Amino acid sequence: MRFRFREKFISRNTIELTENPEIVNWPETYYAFIEERGPFIESAPRAWQALHKLTPTISEHNKIIGYMSLYKVEPKIYRAGVAVAAKAQNLPAGAQSMLFPGGKYSRFILTGAYSNLPQASARVFEILAERKIPMRDAFCIENYVNNPRNTPEERLITEIVIPTV
Numbered sequence: 001m002r003f004r005f006r007e008k009f010i011s012r013n014t015i016e017l018t019e020n021p022e023i024v025n026w027p028e029t030y031y032a033f034i035e036e037r038g039p040f041i042e043s044a045p046r047a048w049q050a051l052h053k054l055t056p057t058i059s060e061h062n063k064i065i066g067y068m069s070l071y072k073v074e075p076k077i078y079r080a081g082v083a084v085a086a087k088a089q090n091l092p093a094g095a096q097s098m099l100f101p102g103g104k105y106s107r108f109i110l111t112g113a114y115s116n117l118p119q120a121s122a123r124v125f126e127i128l129a130e131r132k133i134p135m136r137d138a139f140c141i142e143n144y145v146n147n148p149r150n151t152p153e154e155r156l157i158t159e160i161v162i163p164t165v
Contacts, residue, residue, distance in 0.1 A: 015116045017123055021106035021133070026141065026161060029100040032058055032088040033070070033081025040071065040078055047080035054092045058082060061090040070100065070139035079139070105141065105161040106133060113153045117142065124160050138163035
């Protein structure tokens with residue numbers, strides 16, 4: 001299947017992705033997560049499966065305010081996690097926590113299915129290279145804005161947020 005990228009245009013062969021990034025300052029965020037290493041095609045599903053099993057236990061002692069992943073392309077580190085309202089407490093075995101420092105980022109918006117994320121992310125990195133937008137050494141973010149349990153797939157919003165200088 002061939003993909004075309006256009007801002008604010010939807011069809012079966014198109015991914016709805018903003019092509020002009022917005023510069024944002026991501027706030028410090030308390031974060032509880034599961035970390036996996038290796039190719040994202042394998043590590044991301046493993047991390048999310050493990051996190052979803054632990055989410056009820058995490059939420060017993062922590063107020064979950066959002067879902068997001070943090071990742072580094074090199075080395076291949078993927079963290080599936082939840083933003084929490086305060087420093088994480090009483091996490092189940094296997095879960096870790098941190099205060100994510102935030103900072104300056106270039107934000108792209110994907111509207112549509114999570115299955116479009118690999119192609120959208122690839123396009124984001126192409127845009128960064130084409131426009132010579134320098135990245136800093138920090139985690140990239142996928143912030144899942146709405147809930148897939150009550151949002152139609154074509155209306156899911158994911159912020160792809162890249163650390164910039």
